Amino acid sequence: MPIFFPSDEWIKTMMVDLNNSSTYLDAAKNWEGDLYFIIQPGGNLQKPVTLYMDLYHGKCRSAFEVDGMENPPKPVFEISAPIENWKKVMTKQMDPMQALMTGQLRLRGNMAIVMRNVRAAKELVESCTRIDTDFPV
Amino acid sequence: MWFFSSPAIVFGESSLSYLSQVPIQRAYIVSDANLAAAGLVKKVIDHLPEQAQIVGEYCAVEPDPTLETAVQGARLMLDARPDWILAIGGGSVIDAAKAMWILYERPDMQADAINPVEVLGLRKKARLIALPTTVGTGSEATWATVLTDPRENRKLGLGNRECLPDIAILDPIMVQSLPLPILIDTALDALTHAIEGYTSTWHNVFSDGLCLKAAEMICATLPCCVSDPNSTDYRADLQNAATIAGLGFGNSMAALAHGMGHALGGIFHIAHGKAVPMFLPYTIDYSLGGEHDSTRYRPLAALLSLPASTEQEAGANLAVYLRELMSMMGQPGSIAELGIPRHEFEANMSVLVDNALNDTQTIMGTRIPDLPDLEKLFRAAYDGRRIDF
Numbered sequence: 420m421p422i423f424f425p426s427d428e429w430i431k432t433m434m435v436d437l438n439n440s441s442t443y444l445d446a447a448k449n450w451e452g453d454l455y456f457i458i459q460p461g462g463n464l465q466k467p468v469t470l471y472m473d474l475y476h477g478k479c480r481s482a483f484e485v486d487g488m489e490n491p492p493k494p495v496f497e498i499s500a501p502i503e504n505w506k507k508v509m510t511k512q513m514d515p516m517q518a519l520m521t522g523q524l525r526l527r528g529n530m531a532i533v534m535r536n537v538r539a540a541k542e543l544v545e546s547c548t549r550i551d552t553d554f555p556v
Numbered sequence: 557m558w559f560f561s562s563p564a565i566v567f568g569e570s571s572l573s574y575l576s577q578v579p580i581q582r583a584y585i586v587s588d589a590n591l592a593a594a595g596l597v598k599k600v601i602d603h604l605p606e607q608a609q610i611v612g613e614y615c616a617v618e619p620d621p622t623l624e625t626a627v628q629g630a631r632l633m634l635d636a637r638p639d640w641i642l643a644i645g646g647g648s649v650i651d652a653a654k655a656m657w658i659l660y661e662r663p664d665m666q667a668d669a670i671n672p673v674e675v676l677g678l679r680k681k682a683r684l685i686a687l688p689t690t691v692g693t694g695s696e697a698t699w700a701t702v703l704t705d706p707r708e709n710r711k712l713g714l715g716n717r718e719c720l721p722d723i724a725i726l727d728p729i730m731v732q733s734l735p736l737p738i739l740i741d742t743a744l745d746a747l748t749h750a751i752e753g754y755t756s757t758w759h760n761v762f763s764d765g766l767c768l769k770a771a772e773m774i775c776a777t778l779p780c781c782v783s784d785p786n787s788t789d790y791r792a793d794l795q796n797a798a799t800i801a802g803l804g805f806g807n808s809m810a811a812l813a814h815g816m817g818h819a820l821g822g823i824f825h826i827a828h829g830k831a832v833p834m835f836l837p838y839t840i841d842y843s844l845g846g847e848h849d850s851t852r853y854r855p856l857a858a859l860l861s862l863p864a865s866t867e868q869e870a871g872a873n874l875a876v877y878l879r880e881l882m883s884m885m886g887q888p889g890s891i892a893e894l895g896i897p898r899h900e901f902e903a904n905m906s907v908l909v910d911n912a913l914n915d916t917q918t919i920m921g922t923r924i925p926d927l928p929d930l931e932k933l934f935r936a937a938y939d940g941r942r943i944d945f
Binding site: 442445446514516517519520521523526529530531533534535536537538539541 | 557558559666668669670671672673674712713714717757758913914915916918919926927
């Protein structure tokens with residue numbers, strides 16, 4: 420059954436997918452850095468949603484929706500986009516790198532880490548595309 | 557949504573004279589020692605406008621320039637305050653000049669963090685003119701810059717759309733004395749750009765025609781140029797074809813042969829123009845084993861009058877054609893033929909594979925290898941074996 424995106428259930432499902440992926444484990448073995456997925460409103464999504472993932476050496480150590488927390492994490496990376504663009508990337512209608520280069524997805528963080536670990540970034544996106552997802556747009 | 561980016565291109569005989577029309581006040585020259593000694597830097601300087609002052613020269617770019625070279629050059633530019641940077645050389649020089657330019661404009665950035673995602677805000681201090689002296693790099697027409705991290709023996713594929721040169725000047729006089737072995741290496745690099753640019757997953761209608769035209773020109777001209785190496789016309793054709801290929805792949809990306817070539821070159825210091833074309837027939841054969849009809853070799857093969865009734869036939873014939881062309885040009889057909897001892901090759905396999913998997917170009921191919929496949933690919937390329945997996 421499709422899981423609603425963006426939600427706490429969805430990001431926890433992605434955590435399971437990543438932790439079951441030997442490809443991701445290998446691709447991200449040098450990756451250290453947690454991140455926010457920031458989903459801006461659109462369609463039936465009325466307000467921005469922030470999802471958090473703690474990624475460390477090929478494993479996801481925790482994942483949750485950041486909602487009303489007193490001390491939310493301050494991650495190394497942030498990827499933000501309107502929900503419509505997230506959907507296009509996650510359903511493979513838009514190449515994630517081209518989306519970043521054309522400003523349809525925005526990435527903030529230490530770019531030296533990203534440029535040395537492009538495969539980890541690619542496998543992260545691959546994981547998103549594997550989840551049976553229900554979008555609000 | 558995507559972009560097509562191009563510098564202003566000035567080409568043909570006497571195109572160096574265009575420099576006198578560029579409003580240069582404070583020029584900074586980036587080149588290498590050999591080109592300076594050969595008088596090519598002076599040829600360019602002689603054409604600068606009267607008011608132009610040379611405020612600095614960095615004529616020490618090494619083959620496979622390092623991150624530190626970019627930092628050093630930028631530091632010197634910060635003191636010299638140029639308003640135009642002139643990159644005179646092959647891919648190493650032009651790539652280094654792009655990175656120096658970025659760090660001169662953005663001293664807050666790290667060299668290894670130059671990325672295609674951020675808005676850099678270049679051109680507040682200077683602009684860039686590229687004057688290629690080889691027939692292969694294409695860097696004069698792309699926004700990519702490849703820098704080496706010597707601590708990791710790794711080439712990093714960096715760049716940003718803003719660091720595309722403002723002007724590329726292709727004067728045949730700049731390649732007239734290019735030694736034949738380097739001419740062959742670089743022309744085959746340009747052919748690889750054309751083929752990978754046409755077949756990468758980012759291919760598009762604006763880059764397709766450029767890639768096909770460049771491939772046609774190089775395949776037709778290179779053997780003639782080798783037979784008649786002093787012909788200015790053949791050299792000019794190859795020079796133009798290299799920039800056309802640069803425009804093509806610069807707007808659609810290269811692929812796996814570049815990823816593997818960068819990894820090999822970073823560790824064993826093999827020239828880009830030797831390593832990358834050598835891998836191309838192997839990566840074509842490998843790509844043919846991917847998703848059904850995901851490749852697009854038929855138009856390329858047809859252009860070369862090779863049998864191409866199916867993608868499989870076209871790709872297989874293209875790979876054979878390239879092997880024969882490279883053999884005819886005296887190029888290595890395997891890693892062993894590059895003179896790398898097997899024990900050194902095997903000792904570096906894990907780094908080789910890791911760097912190739914994380915190369916920005918590897919993920920642009922239609923079939924992206926996983927770790928075991930990439931090991932098999934490297935070993936097959938070492939032995940000169942055909943790809944059958």
